[in-house]
Amino acid sequence: MTPPLAHPLTDILIVEQLEPLLFRGRLRTAMPIRAFGGEVSGQAVLAAGRTVPPARHIHSAHAHFLRPGRADAEVTYKVDDTRDGGSYTTRRVEAIQQGEVILLLTASFHVGDASPLSHQVPRLASAPVESVLDPDESFVGDEDMLDWVTWLRDRQAVDLRFPQPPVRARVRDGRPTDPRQSLWLRASDPLPDDALVHAAAFTYLADLLLLSTGLGPHARSFPDGALMFATLDHTVWFHEEARADQWFLHDMEGTWSGHGRSLCRGNIFDRVGRLTASTMQEGVVRPLTR
Structure with missing residues (x-):
């Protein structure tokens, strides 16, 4: 039965x-039993930010x-108010499920200030999202x-478009490809006007x-059933306030x-080319042993 x-x-x-x-948070993404890490880390960001x-x-x-x-159990988020400085605030969060810590998150917050020292990397030369076909058309x-x-769309509550074929599509012929891909992405439903919610998103x-x-260089993809994979750590640096319910480009390498x-690392650009976050x-x- 379809979940x-x-x-x-x-x-x-x-x-x-x-x-x-x-x-306390509930994991709602329609995943198999193993929870989606982005959901736990996103909720931990919310918990940290609500104490700042x-x-x-x-x-x-x-x-x-x-x-x-586990996607079928509640998560408790225990926040430690590690530091409240003049300009910076640090929070440490333990995500606890069934008595065990499943995630540790450290978040840092800043009182923004104007500075003449400002630059960013150039945006990837990518077609604007309006000219990129919807996947229903590009993969017809x-x-x-x-x-x-x-x-991806239905289970993760996102809209997405690929300026070029993703790694998964490029390795199906068994040949290696560059370890690079990008996608236009946004939340599929409007989000509230709350900067912390957008950071969590x-x-x-x-x-x-x-x-x-x-x-890509190994001509493999996760669905081939012969790989063990699990995220060890996940980091996002937020450079500019942006909306996650508007199209943004995640360029990954x-x-x-x-x-x-x-x-792997990535840069997140908004539609006008601002570097809003780095990942x-x-x-x-590793290959599964039989």
Whole structure:
């Protein structure tokens, strides 16, 4: 039986405050039993941010995944108010499920200030989202890719478009390809006018496909059933406030693989080319032993 569709991100990215530094979240993404890491880290960002004065905006979130989470159990988020400085605030969050810590997240918040020292990398030369075909058109006749895109869209509550074929499509002929891919992405439903909610949404959405980028040179993809993969850590640096319910481009690159691990990084640009966030992720990626 097909599992139910995901809830909108407004339902997924929500935590209930039980005490000043204690929160509870429910995992709602329609996944198999193992929880989606982006959902846990996104909720942890919310828990951290709800203990910080509104004038302080998140500029980094570093999540370490310690144990697999379960999609069918509640998560408790225990926040430590590590530091409240003159300009910066630090929070440490433990995500606890069934008595075990499944994630540690450190988040830093900053009182923004004007500075003449400002620059960014050039945006990837990519077609504007309006000229990129919807996957239903770009993958017409390709049932494998259509099924995969439908699963991503419906289970993760996102809209997405690929300026070029993703790594998954490029390795199906068994030939290696560059460890690079990009996609236009946005939450499929409107989000509230709350900068913290959008930061949590970017944390959630940045987890999609990032680790798979490093499989290109090895002509592999996660669905081939012969790989063990799991995210070890997931980091987002927030540079500019942006909306996750408006189209943004996530340009991803697999920089290194070895010793059973893979490291991937990305840049997130808005539609006018501003670098709004940077991402990095390391994960276990190794062949299964029979």
